[in-house]
Amino acid sequence: MIISKPKLSGAEIFFECLKREKVELIFGYPGGAVLKLYEKLYDVDFLKHILVRHEQGATHMAEGYAKATGKVGVVLVTSGPGATNTVTGIADAYMDSVPIVVFTGQVPTHLIGNDAFQEADIVGITRPITKHNFLVRDVAELASTIKKAFYIASTGRPGPVLVDLPKDVINSVCEFEYPDKIEMRGYKPTFLGHQNQIKKAADIIKKAKRPLLYVGGGVIMSNGYRELRLLAKENNLPVTMTLQGLGAFPMTDEQSLGMLGMHGTYWANQAVNNCDVLVSLGARFDDRVTGKVDSFARNAYKIHVDIDPTCIDKNVVVDLPIVGDVKHVLAELAAEFEEAPDLTQWWKEINQWRKECPLQYEKNDGKLRSEYIIEKISEKTKGEAVVITDVGQHQMWVSQYYKFTNPRSHLTSGGLGTMGFSLPASIGAAFGIKDRPIISISGDGGFQMNIQELVTAAYHKLPIKIIIINNSFLGMVRQWQELFHAEKYSFTDLSESNPNFVKVGEAFGIKSFSTNTPTNVDSILDEALSYNDGPVLIEFKVVKEDMVFPIIPAGQTVNEIMTKRLDPKEMV
Amino acid sequence: MKHTIAVLVENQYGAFNRVATMFSGKGFNIHSISIGETEVPEISRMTIVTEGEDKIIEQVVKQLNRLIDTIKVIDLTGQTRVERELALITVFYQKGTRAEITNICEIFRGNIVDINNKTLTLEITGPPDKIDAVVNVLESYGIKEMARSGTVALKRGEQLKHEKKETVV
Ligand SMILES: Cc1ncc(C[n+]2csc(CCOP(=O)(O)OP(=O)(O)O)c2C)c(N)n1
Numbered sequence: 001m002i003i004s005k006p007k008l009s010g011a012e013i014f015f016e017c018l019k020r021e022k023v024e025l026i027f028g029y030p031g032g033a034v035l036k037l038y039e040k041l042y043d044v045d046f047l048k049h050i051l052v053r054h055e056q057g058a059t060h061m062a063e064g065y066a067k068a069t070g071k072v073g074v075v076l077v078t079s080g081p082g083a084t085n086t087v088t089g090i091a092d093a094y095m096d097s098v099p100i101v102v103f104t105g106q107v108p109t110h111l112i113g114n115d116a117f118q119e120a121d122i123v124g125i126t127r128p129i130t131k132h133n134f135l136v137r138d139v140a141e142l143a144s145t146i147k148k149a150f151y152i153a154s155t156g157r158p159g160p161v162l163v164d165l166p167k168d169v170i171n172s173v174c175e176f177e178y179p180d181k182i183e184m185r186g187y188k189p190t191f192l193g194h195q196n197q198i199k200k201a202a203d204i205i206k207k208a209k210r211p212l213l214y215v216g217g218g219v220i221m222s223n224g225y226r227e228l229r230l231l232a233k234e235n236n237l238p239v240t241m242t243l244q245g246l247g248a249f250p251m252t253d254e255q256s257l258g259m260l261g262m263h264g265t266y267w268a269n270q271a272v273n274n275c276d277v278l279v280s281l282g283a284r285f286d287d288r289v290t291g292k293v294d295s296f297a298r299n300a301y302k303i304h305v306d307i308d309p310t311c312i313d314k315n316v317v318v319d320l321p322i323v324g325d326v327k328h329v330l331a332e333l334a335a336e337f338e339e340a341p342d343l344t345q346w347w348k349e350i351n352q353w354r355k356e357c358p359l360q361y362e363k364n365d366g367k368l369r370s371e372y373i374i375e376k377i378s379e380k381t382k383g384e385a386v387v388i389t390d391v392g393q394h395q396m397w398v399s400q401y402y403k404f405t406n407p408r409s410h411l412t413s414g415g416l417g418t419m420g421f422s423l424p425a426s427i428g429a430a431f432g433i434k435d436r437p438i439i440s441i442s443g444d445g446g447f448q449m450n451i452q453e454l455v456t457a458a459y460h461k462l463p464i465k466i467i468i469i470n471n472s473f474l475g476m477v478r479q480w481q482e483l484f485h486a487e488k489y490s491f492t493d494l495s496e497s498n499p500n501f502v503k504v505g506e507a508f509g510i511k512s513f514s515t516n517t518p519t520n521v522d523s524i525l526d527e528a529l530s531y532n533d534g535p536v537l538i539e540f541k542v543v544k545e546d547m548v549f550p551i552i553p554a555g556q557t558v559n560e561i562m563t564k565r566l567d568p569k570e571m572v
Numbered sequence: 573m574k575h576t577i578a579v580l581v582e583n584q585y586g587a588f589n590r591v592a593t594m595f596s597g598k599g600f601n602i603h604s605i606s607i608g609e610t611e612v613p614e615i616s617r618m619t620i621v622t623e624g625e626d627k628i629i630e631q632v633v634k635q636l637n638r639l640i641d642t643i644k645v646i647d648l649t650g651q652t653r654v655e656r657e658l659a660l661i662t663v664f665y666q667k668g669t670r671a672e673i674t675n676i677c678e679i680f681r682g683n684i685v686d687i688n689n690k691t692l693t694l695e696i697t698g699p700p701d702k703i704d705a706v707v708n709v710l711e712s713y714g715i716k717e718m719a720r721s722g723t724v725a726l727k728r729g730e731q732l733k734h735e736k737k738e739t740v741v
Contacts (some may be wrong), residue, residue, distance in 0.1 A: 128597045132640040310634040
C-alpha cells in the first residue's frame with residue numbers, strides 16, 4: 001500500500017523549510033505578491049518576523065545579523081518595488097561575502113513578461129550581485145530550491161542568494177519532502193588546502209626574516225581566529241588587518257599593527273612595504289589596501305590563502321596560492337612550526353616606525369573631536385562591543401581608534417561602501433547578540449539614509465547606542481574636495497539643512513542627547529551604556545573640517561603618505 | 573591570444589544569461605558564443621571564443637567555474653581539437669560572375685543553397701579561418717547578408733580504454 005505524503009501549500013512548504021533551516025528571524029515587508037505567505041506567517045510561532053520600514057533596511061539588518069552571529073540572515077519582501085529596494089543591500093552582501101537569503105514575491109508565472117502590476121525581473125537585475133539566484137517555477141521545486149539557497153549562501157565563500165517566488169507557486173499544493181542532503185555537480189567548494197603547498201608555505205615563513213600576516217574578513221567568516229592567534233602568538237609574527245579583518249586578532253596585542261591600506265597605520269604600511277614574506281589570509285588585495293599595485297609588497301614572496309580561486313592572481317600575482325578554508329589552512333600551518341623564528345631585528349624596525357609616526361590628533365584646544373569620542377567608547381567598552389559603522393570619515397576613525405578584541409565585532413560596509421548601512425545593520429546585530437553592547441556609529445549624512453529604521457529599533461526596544469558624529473559635512477567627500485579637488489566644496493555642506501537630531505530621536509520615542517564639548521562625553525556615554533531598556537541616540541557635534549590621517553592617496557604608495565594637513569606656510 | 577573554451581552548464585532556465593552577463597559585467601571579450609544540447613539532456617554545451625592575455629583568460633576560466641550552474645570548463649586552446657563553424661552568405665552576382673562564385677564555393681567545399689535573379693546563398697562549414705577566407709574572396713562581389721553560427725569545438729577523441737564510456741561530471 002502506498003501511503004501518500006500530506007499535501008501542503010507553497011506557503012506552508014516555505015515555512016516548513018525555514019523551520020528545518022533553523023531560521024529564527026525574518027526581516028520583511030508585506031505586499032500583494034506575498035500576501036499568502038503573510039497569511040500563513042500570522043500563525044507561525046517558531047520564528048519572529050521583524051517589520052522594517054524600507055526593504056533596504058531589511059537587507060542590511062539581515063547582513064548585520066549574519067555578520068554578528070555567523071548565521072544566515074533572511075529577508076522576505078514583495079515583488080516589483082519591494083524587490084528592487086533590496087538591491088543595494090544585496091550588492092553590499094555580495095561585496096563583503098555576507099550569507100543572506102532574500103525571498104522576493106513575483107507575479108504569477110503566466111503573467112511574467114507581461115509588464116504586470118509590480119513586476120520586475122529581479123532575477124535578471126540581481127544576477128551580477130548574487131552568489132546565485134533562483135526563480136521557482138513549480139511548487140515541486142520549492143523545498144529543494146530553498147535547501148540549495150541556504151547551502152550556497154553559507155558555504156564556500158559566503159554570499160547573498162535570492163529566491164523569486166511567483167504568486168501561483170506559493171498558492172499551489174504539493175507533497176512536502178525536505179531533502180537532507182544536497183548534491184550540486186556545479187558547486188563543490190574546495191575546503192582543504194593542498195598539503196604540499198601548506199608545507200611549502202610553512203617552510204618559507206619559517207625562513208623569513210621579515211614576515212607579515214595580512215588578515216582579511218575570511219579569517220572571521222571561517223571562524224579561524226583561534227588558529228590565527230595560535231600561529232601568530234607562538235611564532236611572534238606581526239599581524240596587520242584589513243577593514244573587514246579587524247577583530248580577527250586583538251588590536252590590544254603588541255603584535256597587532258592595526259589596519260593597513262589607504263587610511264591604515266604608517267607602521268602597518270611600512271611593514272607591508274618592507275616585508276620579505278607576505279601571508280595573505282582570507283583577504284583579496286583590494287585597491288584600498290594595495291594602492292599602487294606594482295609597488296605593493298614588491299620585495300615580498302607572496303602567499304595567498306583564500307577559499308575563492310577567483311581572488312587569487314586577480315589584482316596581485318602571488319608566488320604561492322593555497323585554495324581552501326582559511327581556518328583549516330591556518331591550523332595546518334601552525335602545526336608545521338616547531339620553534340619560533342627570531343624576529344628581533346624586524347620588530348625593532350616595526351617599533352621604530354610606530355614611534356616615527358603614531359596616530360595622533362589635537363587634544364588641547366578644547367574642541368570635540370571624533371577620534372576622542374571613539375577612543376572613549378573603546379575604553380569604556382574595553383574593545384568588546386559590537387561596533388557597526390556607516391561609511392565616511394567616522395568609519396576610518398573607528399578602524400584606527402577602536403581597539404577591537406573580538407571577531408564579529410566590527411561590522412561595516414567595506415566593499416560597496418554603502419552609506420545608510422549602520423543603523424539597520426546594528427538592528428540586525430542587536431537581534432542576534434544580547435550579551436555585549438551594540439554601538440551604531442554614523443555620520444550626519446549617512447544617518448539620514450536609513451533614518452526610518454529608528455522605528456524598528458524603538459519598537460523592539462533594542463538597546464542600541466545610536467551615535468551620530470555630526471561634522472555638518474559629508475566629511476569624507478569634503479576631505480577629498482580639500483585634498484584633490486581644488487577646495488571646491490560642492491554640495492557637501494549640510495550645516496544649513498541638517499535636522500535637529502535630538503528632536504528626530506524624540507519623535508521616534510528614543511532617549512536622545514547632544515553635546516559639543518569634550519567634558520560631557522564621559523557622562524553621556526556612561527548614561528547611554530548603562531541604559532538598556534531601549535535605544536539611545538547621541539549626537540556629537542564635532543569640529544567641522546577635520547581630516548582623516550594618515551592617507552595614502554588612491555593608487556599611490558606609502559612614500560606618498562600624508563600624515564597631517566599641509567601648513568599653509570609650508571606650501572610656498 | 574584567442575582561446576576556445578568549452579563550458580558544460582546545467583540545461584536550466586537562465587544558465588546562458590548567467591554566462592553572457594558575467595562576460596559583459598567583468599569586461600571580458602566574446603568573439604563568439606554558441607550553445608546547444610549535449611548527449612545528456614540536462615546538460616548544455618557552450619563554446620566560447622574569447623581573447624585576452626593569459627592573466628585575463630585565467631580569470632575567465634575561474635569566473636566561469638565560479639558560476640553555480642557550471643559543471644565543467646575546458647580551455648581547448650593548445651589541445652588537439654576539431655573546430656567548426658557554419659556560415660550562410662548571400663552574395664550578389666552578375667552576368668559572368670555567377671560561375672566564378674560557384675567555383676569559389678566548390679573550392680571551399682560549400683553548397684549553393686539558394687538563388688534568385690540577383691543573389692546566391694552559399695553554405696560553408698569549416699574552421700573559422702576558412703570562413704574568414706571565403707568571406708574575404710566573396711567581398712569583392714558584394715555580400716548582401718551573412719550569418720555565422722559561431723564556433724563549436726570538441727577535443728579530438730583519444731583512444732578509449734576498453735569499452736568504458738566516458739561519462740560527464
Ligand atoms: C549610498 C552612498 N552614496 C554616496 C556615497 C559617497 N560618500 C562616501 S563617504 C560620503 C560622506 C559621508 O558623510 P557622513 O555620513 O556625514 O560621514 P563623515 O564622512 O562625515 O564621517 C559620501 C557622500 C556613499 N559611500 N554611499
